[in-house]
Amino acid sequence: MKLDTSGLETTMPVIGFGSNSEMLDGFSSAPSFDLPRTTDFDGFQKKAVEMVKPAKGTTTLAFIFKEGVMVAADSRASMGGYISSQSVKKIIEINPYMLGTMAGGAADCQFWHRNLGIKCRLHELANKRRISVSGASKLLANMLYSYRGMGLSVGTMIAGWDETGPGLYYVDNEGGRLKGDRFSVGSGSPYAYGVLDSGYKFDMSVEEASELARRSIYHATFRDGASGGVASVYHVGPQGWTKLSGDDVGELHYHYYPVAPITAEHVMEEAAE
Amino acid sequence: MSIFEYNGSAVVAMVGKNCFAIASDRRLGVQLQTIATDFQRISKIHDHLFIGLSGLATDVQTLYQRLVFRHKLYQLREERDMKPETFASLVSAILYEKRFGPFLCQPVIAGLGDDNKPFICTMDSIGAKELAKDFVVSGTASESLYGACEAMFKPDMEAEELFETISQALLSSVDRDCLSGWGGHVYVVTPKEVKERILKGRMD
Numbered sequence: 001m002k003l004d005t006s007g008l009e010t011t012m013p014v015i016g017f018g019s020n021s022e023m024l025d026g027f028s029s030a031p032s033f034d035l036p037r038t039t040d041f042d043g044f045q046k047k048a049v050e051m052v053k054p055a056k057g058t059t060t061l062a063f064i065f066k067e068g069v070m071v072a073a074d075s076r077a078s079m080g081g082y083i084s085s086q087s088v089k090k091i092i093e094i095n096p097y098m099l100g101t102m103a104g105g106a107a108d109c110q111f112w113h114r115n116l117g118i119k120c121r122l123h124e125l126a127n128k129r130r131i132s133v134s135g136a137s138k139l140l141a142n143m144l145y146s147y148r149g150m151g152l153s154v155g156t157m158i159a160g161w162d163e164t165g166p167g168l169y170y171v172d173n174e175g176g177r178l179k180g181d182r183f184s185v186g187s188g189s190p191y192a193y194g195v196l197d198s199g200y201k202f203d204m205s206v207e208e209a210s211e212l213a214r215r216s217i218y219h220a221t222f223r224d225g226a227s228g229g230v231a232s233v234y235h236v237g238p239q240g241w242t243k244l245s246g247d248d249v250g251e252l253h254y255h256y257y258p259v260a261p262i263t264a265e266h267v268m269e270e271a272a273e
Numbered sequence: 274m275s276i277f278e279y280n281g282s283a284v285v286a287m288v289g290k291n292c293f294a295i296a297s298d299r300r301l302g303v304q305l306q307t308i309a310t311d312f313q314r315i316s317k318i319h320d321h322l323f324i325g326l327s328g329l330a331t332d333v334q335t336l337y338q339r340l341v342f343r344h345k346l347y348q349l350r351e352e353r354d355m356k357p358e359t360f361a362s363l364v365s366a367i368l369y370e371k372r373f374g375p376f377l378c379q380p381v382i383a384g385l386g387d388d389n390k391p392f393i394c395t396m397d398s399i400g401a402k403e404l405a406k407d408f409v410v411s412g413t414a415s416e417s418l419y420g421a422c423e424a425m426f427k428p429d430m431e432a433e434e435l436f437e438t439i440s441q442a443l444l445s446s447v448d449r450d451c452l453s454g455w456g457g458h459v460y461v462v463t464p465k466e467v468k469e470r471i472l473k474g475r476m477d
């Protein structure tokens with residue numbers, strides 16, 4: 001669809017050029033753009049911008065390191081501005097060696113992860129061997145792709161340990177599936193990425209990695225209003241996953257930044273000003 | 274989210290026995306992102322009159338500056354401090370002047386009037402006064418605050434007990450709100466003194 005610029009063109013022939021109109025082509029008409037085929041142009045622009053905005057109020061992260069995969073998440077559920085719960089389990093145990101994280105709609109994530117667990121078990125029974133992380137994430141991604149556009153809200157990471165070693169995939173409701181070794185999902189993810197990326201080394205021990213994961217979640221809960229509650233940290237190793245810690249973020253703040261008690265002299269100074 | 278929820282806020286005032294307490298949270302945010310954790314929402318007009326403003330932070334600061342200006346003029350002309358009831362009427366008039374382009378904030382006014390009788394009131398953003406005998410609330414956490422205050426309030430509390438009550442009500446309410454919290458700021462005012470305290474709250 002091109003803009004109608006006929007109103008800008010002059011009907012009078014230019015003196016001196018006569019019938020040779022090729023010289024004018026490209027100069028007389030205003031530049032025109034291809035526009036989206038829609039009746040509601042302004043609304044379409046707005047929707048395009050909304051599509052890019054992060055809507056999932058949470059912070060989850062996962063990364064691969066020497067000793068396996070570290071998975072961490074906060075535990076806050078928010079409905080607009082209201083905190084509906086501070087104790088939501090956002091790390092879902094698909095089976096003893098695979099974990100999924102929850103970001104987006106709680107019901108969507110819980111249902112589809114459970115569904116994935118069922119499919120993984122059926123695969124085990126049919127093929128007499130465990131499903132790979134790659135296979136499991138593909139099953140989930142294909143399922144979500146078939147419901148594309150229907151309003152599901154799922155931003156999940158599938159983390160596990162299979163024959164090829166540690167595996168980490170990001171899967172979302174658009175049907176996207178990415179393999180990687182560091183991901184963070186949710187409204188608090190920019191803050192978590194800042195801490196995670198600056199502290200990450202492949203050669204970390206389990207303690208160092210769990211402290212990095214916990215710190216990243218803590219910093220995200222401090223800055224992001226939609227993240228908070230408890231920072232849970234899980235580790236996936238060759239023997240399966242184990243829960244390492246679940247620390248209340250309110251207490252973590254004063255653990256990292258203890259409040260120094262103000263002495264009486266301090267108070268007198270302020271009063272004298 | 275509406276424009277009133279852009280910065281996030283929580284303010285509450287309670288009446289005690291010949292004293293009052295006014296408290297607010299300390300967060301300044303831009304929608305979900307927290308920018309500061311030491312934002313001043315409660316300001317002193319004179320020793321026995323405080324105003325807490327919730328809502329859009331820029332309007333909070335501008336409105337406070339205008340009110341201080343008007344009160345200083347009053348002090349110069351009348352050679353005395355304004356009574357809380359008079360001040361409430363002044364705020365209401367200033368807000369209604371902007372009826373068709375309002376200040377996007379809700380004030381909570383608390384003061385000690387004649388005979389040290391505590392006075393509290395709140396207003397909506399265009400100046401509708403609401404006087405109360407027990408407590409008033411405003412901000413994004415107002416619904417939670419109503420519930421908490423209703424449950425915890427008792428009439429005729431002394432200053433220390435009033436401080437405990439208002440602090441607990443504030444902290445438990447902001448813990449249910451994404452947009453307010455990150456600490457608390459409480460002023461307890463008796464005829465003799467003003468005690469200002471900072472509360473240690475959840476920083477998430």
